[in-house]
Amino acid sequence: MTPSEEIFWARARSTVRDIGMQHLDPAHGAAVNIVRWCLAGGRRPTHHRQVFLEAESLAILAYLEKLAKSGDVGWRTLDERIRLHAVVLQDMMGRVDPWLHVAFFLYPSRVPLAATWHALPEIAAIGQTILDRQAKLHALALGAMPTVIETNGGTSGDGGEKGGSGKAGSAGTTAKPRPALRLSLPPVPIILTQAEKTTLDLDDVSTDDSEDNTSEGPDVKDGPIGPKPGGRK
Structure with missing residues (x-):
C-alpha cells in the first residue's frame, strides 16, 4: 500500500468514527470523503478515488462523472440533496438525544459528513439510473446496426480443421465469483x-409511475434517519 493509499484509508476510518458509525466498514467513510472531495472542487474522482469506486460502486462513479460534465448547476443539485439530509438529521438528533445534538453543534463539520453518508444510497440509485440509460442507448445503437453473418466453412462442424464447436470453453475460463462489496448500500426509491x-x-426518465419510486430525499416514516448513540443498527 502506497503512502497516499494509507492516508486515504486513515481518513476513511476517521470519517466513520466522526459520524458515530465505527461498526461500518471504512469503505463507507471512503465513499463519503470522495463525494465531499468532488463536491468541494467540482471535479470527477481521480487516482485511488476512481479505483475505489470502480471496484465498489460504478453507480456512484457514473453519477459524479456526470456532474463533473454538467458544471456548477449539477453540483448544486447534489449539495441541495445533502443539505436536506442535514436538516432532517439535526432535527432527528435533537429528538433522539439532546446531548448528541449538542455534540454535533460543537463539531459542525460532522453534520455534512453524516448527511453525505445518508445520501449515499440515493446517489447510487441516481447513478444506476444513469448507467441503465447508457446501457439502453447502447443496445438501441447496436440494434440499428446491420447484422453481418459470417460463415467459416466447416470450421464449426465435425469436419472442420480448426476448433470444432465441442471445444468451446475448453480452456478452463470459468468466471470466478466476484467478492462481496465492502460498500454495501440499501436500494432506495x-x-x-x-x-x-x-x-x-x-428528462425522459419517469420515477413516479409506481409506489416503489415515490420518495424525494429522506423518508422519515420508514425508520431512523440519523446515527443514534452507539451507532446505527
Whole structure:
C-alpha cells in the first residue's frame, strides 16, 4: 500500500468514527470523503478515488462523472440533496438525544459528513439510473446496426480443421465469483427533481409511475434517519 493509499484509508476510518458509525466498514467513510472531495472542487474522482469506486460502486462513479460534465448547476443539485439530509438529521438528533445534538453543534463539520453518508444510497440509485440509460442507448445503437453473418466453412462442424464447436470453453475460463462489496448500500426509491433531470439528461426518465419510486430525499416514516448513540443498527 502506497503512502497516499494509507492516508486515504486513515481518513476513511476517521470519517466513520466522526459520524458515530465505527461498526461500518471504512469503505463507507471512503465513499463519503470522495463525494465531499468532488463536491468541494467540482471535479470527477481521480487516482485511488476512481479505483475505489470502480471496484465498489460504478453507480456512484457514473453519477459524479456526470456532474463533473454538467458544471456548477449539477453540483448544486447534489449539495441541495445533502443539505436536506442535514436538516432532517439535526432535527432527528435533537429528538433522539439532546446531548448528541449538542455534540454535533460543537463539531459542525460532522453534520455534512453524516448527511453525505445518508445520501449515499440515493446517489447510487441516481447513478444506476444513469448507467441503465447508457446501457439502453447502447443496445438501441447496436440494434440499428446491420447484422453481418459470417460463415467459416466447416470450421464449426465435425469436419472442420480448426476448433470444432465441442471445444468451446475448453480452456478452463470459468468466471470466478466476484467478492462481496465492502460498500454495501440499501436500494432506495427516489424522485428526481426537475433540475436533476435536466442536468443529468434524464428528462425522459419517469420515477413516479409506481409506489416503489415515490420518495424525494429522506423518508422519515420508514425508520431512523440519523446515527443514534452507539451507532446505527
